[in-house]
Amino acid sequence: MSAINSLHSAPRQLSPKAVGILSAVVTILIWSSFIVIARASAKGSLLPLDMVFLRFVGAGMVLLPWGWWIVRNQKKSLKSLTQASLNLPSWLGLSPYGLKITALVGIFGGVVYAMLAYSGFFFAPAAHASVLMPGTLPLSTALVAMWLLKDHITPTRAIGLGLIFLGDLLVGGASLLKVFDGGETWKGDLLFLGASTCWAFYSVNARKYALDAVKATIAITVFTAVTYVPVYGLLVFFKAINSHLTTAPWGEMAFQAVYQGVGSVVISGITFTKMIQHFGPVRSTMMTALVPGLSALGAVFFLGEPLSINLIAGLALVTIGILFGVRAASKK
Numbered sequence: 001m002s003a004i005n006s007l008h009s010a011p012r013q014l015s016p017k018a019v020g021i022l023s024a025v026v027t028i029l030i031w032s033s034f035i036v037i038a039r040a041s042a043k044g045s046l047l048p049l050d051m052v053f054l055r056f057v058g059a060g061m062v063l064l065p066w067g068w069w070i071v072r073n074q075k076k077s078l079k080s081l082t083q084a085s086l087n088l089p090s091w092l093g094l095s096p097y098g099l100k101i102t103a104l105v106g107i108f109g110g111v112v113y114a115m116l117a118y119s120g121f122f123f124a125p126a127a128h129a130s131v132l133m134p135g136t137l138p139l140s141t142a143l144v145a146m147w148l149l150k151d152h153i154t155p156t157r158a159i160g161l162g163l164i165f166l167g168d169l170l171v172g173g174a175s176l177l178k179v180f181d182g183g184e185t186w187k188g189d190l191l192f193l194g195a196s197t198c199w200a201f202y203s204v205n206a207r208k209y210a211l212d213a214v215k216a217t218i219a220i221t222v223f224t225a226v227t228y229v230p231v232y233g234l235l236v237f238f239k240a241i242n243s244h245l246t247t248a249p250w251g252e253m254a255f256q257a258v259y260q261g262v263g264s265v266v267i268s269g270i271t272f273t274k275m276i277q278h279f280g281p282v283r284s285t286m287m288t289a290l291v292p293g294l295s296a297l298g299a300v301f302f303l304g305e306p307l308s309i310n311l312i313a314g315l316a317l318v319t320i321g322i323l324f325g326v327r328a329a330s331k332k
Contacts, residue, residue: 020278023271024287030268031134032294036302037259038118039126045248048118051256053232053245055114056224058261064225067094067218095222096215105216106223109202109269114224116195124188126299127171132192133199134291135168140200141281148204149281160324164289167317170310171292203281206273213273217266289318 014022041051071090089098097105120129139161145151153161206216235241245253275284293315299305 016278020275023274023278024284026271027268027275028288028290028294030263030271031288031291032298034260034264034268035126035129035133035291035295036298038121039129039299040303041256042121044252045244046252046256047242047244048122049115049232049241050243050245050248051118051260052111052114053229053236054253054256055118055260055265056110056221056229058257058259059221059265060225060229060261061257062262062266063218063221064094066214067096067222070096070215070218091219091222092226094225095219096212097219101209101211102219102223104205105202105211106220106227108198108205109216110220110224111228113195113198113202116191116198120188120191120195122188123184123186124192125185125305126303127296127305128185128189129192130292130295130299131168131171132189133196134288134295135171136165136193136196137200138164138286138289140197141203144197144200144204145207145281148208156324160286160321163317163321163324164286165321167314167319167321168289168292170314170317171296203272203276203284206276207281210277211273213270213277216273217269220269221265286322289322293318 038051042048046054071093074090074096089101090096091099091102095102117129117133120133124132142151142153142157142161146153205211211219232241236243236245272284275287279287293311296305296311296314297307300307300311
């Protein structure tokens with residue numbers, strides 16, 4: 001009887017595999033909804049850099065106190081003020097990592113990524129974002145991993161990457177063919193490609209330095225809170241930059257701070273890094289290749305974008321490409 005009681009009283013912990021799978025599911029769902037919501041938000045009152053500001057403010061409200069608590073506990077764990085405590089990696093008493101790592105992840109996974117991504121939604125539709133951000137991420141991550149981690153692309157993985165790339169092109173192919181017909185769509189496309197490349201650098205560096213999921217996300221937020229938020233806030237205050245923060249509805253700004261800050265940064269930032277820890281950067285981005293299809297379907301239902309045969313064919317190619325990629329990764 002005591003053994004049975006002990007089983008009931010002891011909390012059951014998820015296995016590393018279950019944590020990895022759950023993290024992948026949450027990441028894919030948030031990334032897919034991010035594309036649809038960000039494109040819809042581009043038709044609201046806020047400008048792109050306003051949304052970046054609110055994203056970091058929302059994330060900072062959660063993660064800055066968390067970072068202070070983690071750093072404080074790290075120092076308290078050392079029973080005396082030894083040389084080891086003086087050399088404890090931290091920055092400003094808020095980031096669990098030193099300045100180098102904090103700046104690295106903060107630049108690629110925070111400031112530059114967000115500025116490029118949100119700006120892109122003001123020039124190009126969700127279909128372009130689906131193809132050129134998460135759609136190109138497996139390829140850009142594989143190339144960055146080859147450079148930084150000396151990773152090798154096997155023939156099977158190359159087939160998977162090729163199929164994913166072709167599938168993503170089919171999902172938004174009709175609109176991509178019109179990029180150079182005039183207008184400003186091409187600006188959004190370049191911004192989306194830049195955002196994808198930035199996120200690839202972040203994901204590979206998270207693997208290279210074996211960064212903890214929570215600590216890496218906190219480091220990103222600390223860096224943005226010290227750099228982007230005060231600088232942009234001062235520019236808005238002195239009217240040195242065009243902004244709608246002083247005129248936009250409070251409800252709209254609160255939504256952006258909660259969804260983009262807490263959802264896209266805090267939750268998906270942690271789950272994505274957890275996914276990298278379990279599956280590795282290349283295999284993880286193979287899984288996130290589902291995002292173009294899911295976000296395209298979301299655009300059909302919520303933004304009124306048309307459903308085409310290209311979407312169906314693209315989803316099929318992406319699914320087959322994922323299978324090739326997972327198979328290649330499992331043989332390593």
